[in-house]
Amino acid sequence: MFAPARRRCAQRLAAASIQAPESIPPFALPAFHAPVACRSFATTSPCQSKIGSAPLSVPPGVSFRVIAPSARGRGARVQSMSTVQIKGPLGELSIEVPSYVNINQDPSLAGPTLSVQDSSDAKQRAMWGTTRAYLQNHILGVSEGHSAILRLVGVGYRASVEPTATTVEPEYPGQQFVNLKVGYSHPVELGIPKGVKASTPQPTRLLLEGPEKEVVMQFAARIRMWRKPEPYKGKGIFVNGETIKLKNKKIK
Template sequence: MSRILTQSCFKQLSQSSLRQGSLPVFLAPAFSYPQRTQSFSTTSPTQSRVGGSSISVPPEVSLKFIDLPQVQVRGRAKDIPKTAIEVKGPLGQLTLNIPPFVAVAHDEALRKAVLSVQDSEIPHQRAMWGTTRANLQNYVLGVSEGHICILSLVGVGYRASVESTATTVEPEYPGQQFVSLKVGYSHPIELGVPQGVKASTPQPTRILLEGVDKSVVTQFAAEIREWRKPEPYKGKGIFVNGETIKLKAKKIR
């Protein structure tokens, strides 16, 4: 912005100098040509095309479109979803609400699903285009293959186990399991496993989370990580899915 203003002011100054005759004669040809602006980047700006890419639907997964009942809400009528997609597979089923300005075309013969929006020039619709497509892709993968999160406990004496009972928290549903952490606290840390998530400990320092809904699995992994975030001096903490951290030099006084 400042560069453009400087060039415009310099151009006006040169034109006034030419009119007044104070500009040297040998500099007159250089200022007679129009000023050309040059951008810092050599590549043209492009928008993401994630929303328009097709989604492959496996043969064991079925998509069912459901019409939702309409509820009148003042000021938000244009954002209330009118259609939902029920994604059903061998591992379970999930339901995704579709914004009213997003259309989903499902080709059962080619096993493809393509999303489109009413006006791609509107920023809100363009943003929700890619978000809806990513959510539908995660649902299709979840009901067919499932999502996993692997947590690694790094530290002296850090241990984890999965228990059927807990002493500090109450179960939220019948048969709920609890993840018990030993990460340097004097009191036990017990976290209830959310419904639809399976937790196991193949090693004392490894926690494996499996589930159909990716958001639920990753949210529970983030809650476990909150108890011991990776610190940059000794490299201790709870790491999620191969997470790495750059170590810092120790402070020497």
């Protein structure tokens, strides 16, 4: 990009050196008389997704079924999407897969493999690995389950699982509630989502278990919102291995 401008500058200085040789130092002349090489940007072929191209690991006892796509409506923006049903010892989950994501279930492969129609499209490359991660999380959820451990750090902080609540209404029959005592004057009661199991191995520990990772972690985030970890005393509700760096106290 700078080659034409540099060439014009060199021509002007060369002409000036012929008329007035003393205007340019001798050590600067070779730099302007040397040929200017034009360098172009390198172009490489798009690389495949490292996560999306990895085969899915389906353990024994888990069924992996792909249902053919079906159109939901007649609109031009509505695209047909295939559905994947995953069934295991801990339950059954289903997820919709975009139409441009193909699932190869060849028995000769190590497991189901995903691919996209156009690997140069940014959206398809992004959803390639995302779809594969969702499918693998569902497979792990119905076979082993997902869990989240919440630690309540603070004086008097504790949690319990109660069959009834006084401040919220149950959303489905048999729903249990998490009762938090984290420094408020009123009770903090949260309904446990359907499919999630909560227990308290210790008064300051809350264990959440369920087949769907997204539901488990969203409920853990709701609980954490009531007492986010603060950096001065280190108090709050910590999820899994979460840590916080303590700050020095404010001295006026």
